[in-house]
Amino acid sequence: MxxxxxxxxxxxxxxxxxxxxxxxxxxxxxxxxxxxxxxxxxxxxxxxxxxxxxxxxxxxxxxxxxxxxxxxxxxxxxxxxxxxxxxxxxDGIIEQNPSLDVSHPKYIQSAPRIFSKLEYRALRDFAKEEPRTYALIDILLQTGMKIGELAGLKMEDVKDSFIHIAQYGKTLARDIPLNKAVKKSIDDYLKVRSMESSVHLFITRTGKPLLIRNIRQIISRCFREVGI
Incomplete structure (x- = not known):
């Protein structure tokens, strides 16, 4: 071979x-x-x-x-x-699969975090200073969307009354209703969004799509600032 x-x-x-x-x-x-x-x-x-x-x-x-x-x-x-x-x-490229005998690291799946009304309000109030951060936080809090789904959102996915979510892993494609508050936060973000051409909704100042790790960093910063 x-x-x-x-x-x-x-x-x-x-x-x-x-x-x-x-x-x-x-x-x-x-x-x-x-x-x-x-x-x-x-x-x-x-x-x-x-x-x-x-x-x-x-x-x-x-x-x-x-x-x-x-x-x-x-x-x-x-x-x-x-x-x-x-x-x-x-595909016949290898005869034996060396990954079959590798065990997954054991970890405890933590329960979903449920915010109090005060924490919910504090997060939104803190994020208001940055339109992109506010839109990210607002979508996550009000739709229950996964961070991976949020990172994959494209401009064409945002409609007047719903957001279309493409298939993500084992989660099937679906439409999530869009209330006026979330629609406004998205519209406010789009007013200051970089003019760089990109099909992705959330991008950096240079027009590159925000990755999952970027979004996690933004969210973690918000959590630290409001003491969550």
């Missing part, structure tokens, strides 16, 4: 995802996870797919946790790796 370099296989997998019409967010998430994994393998002087063993995947997961990633994040990245190797085996 000839040497098959890992980066070329990641590119091949990404093309496969596009052919399956996966969402752009899903594709970017897989690509980033796998590039991070390949980067780790490079430090282990591994560049050929047939050299990857179960202990290398375990080593990557352990390194993530030691580097400060939550066990939940490490578990999600393991899912990306498993899907990648499943694709390679189904």
């Amino acid at each position: 000839e040497n098959i370099l890992l980066p070329s296989l990641v590119d091949r997998f990404v093309k496969h995802l596009k052919s399956q019409e996966k969402s752009s967010f899903t594709i970017v998430a897989y690509k980033k996870d796998l590039e991070q994994f390949v980067g780790f393998l490079t430090t282990q002087e591994i560049s050929d797919i047939k050299e990857v063993k179960t202990n290398h995947i375990n080593g990557f997961i352990n390194k993530l946790i030691n580097d400060g990633y939550t066990k939940k994040s490490a578990s999600r990245k393991l899912n990306s790796i498993r899907t990648f190797f499943r694709y390679l085996k189904n």
Whole structure:
């Protein structure tokens, strides 16, 4: 069997995802996870797919946790790796799937956080100074939308009376009613939104889409400021 370099296989997998019409967010998430994994393998002087063993995947997961990633994040990245190797085996590129014997890190699923009326009001009041932050917070609080869904919102998804949510993971596409308060917060944000051309609703000053980690950072800052 000839040497098959890992980066070329990641590119091949990404093309496969596009052919399956996966969402752009899903594709970017897989690509980033796998590039991070390949980067780790490079430090282990591994560049050929047939050299990857179960202990290398375990080593990557352990390194993530030691580097400060939550066990939940490490578990999600393991899912990306498993899907990648499943694709390679189904396509006849590898004979054995080294990810099958890797166990997910155990973590306790915390119950959803329910805000008091005072906390709810404090979050919205603090965020009012920044139209983009206010729109983000308002949508999350009033629609129950997932952060990943929020990051994937496009301009065309926002209608007069509802927001269309594209399929996200196992969650099917759906329409969420849009009340006047949320619609106003979105409209106020659009008035100051960067003029850079982008199909995404929430973008940076340079026109790049806000990633999940960017949104989490914004929300965490708001929580700290209001003492939640």
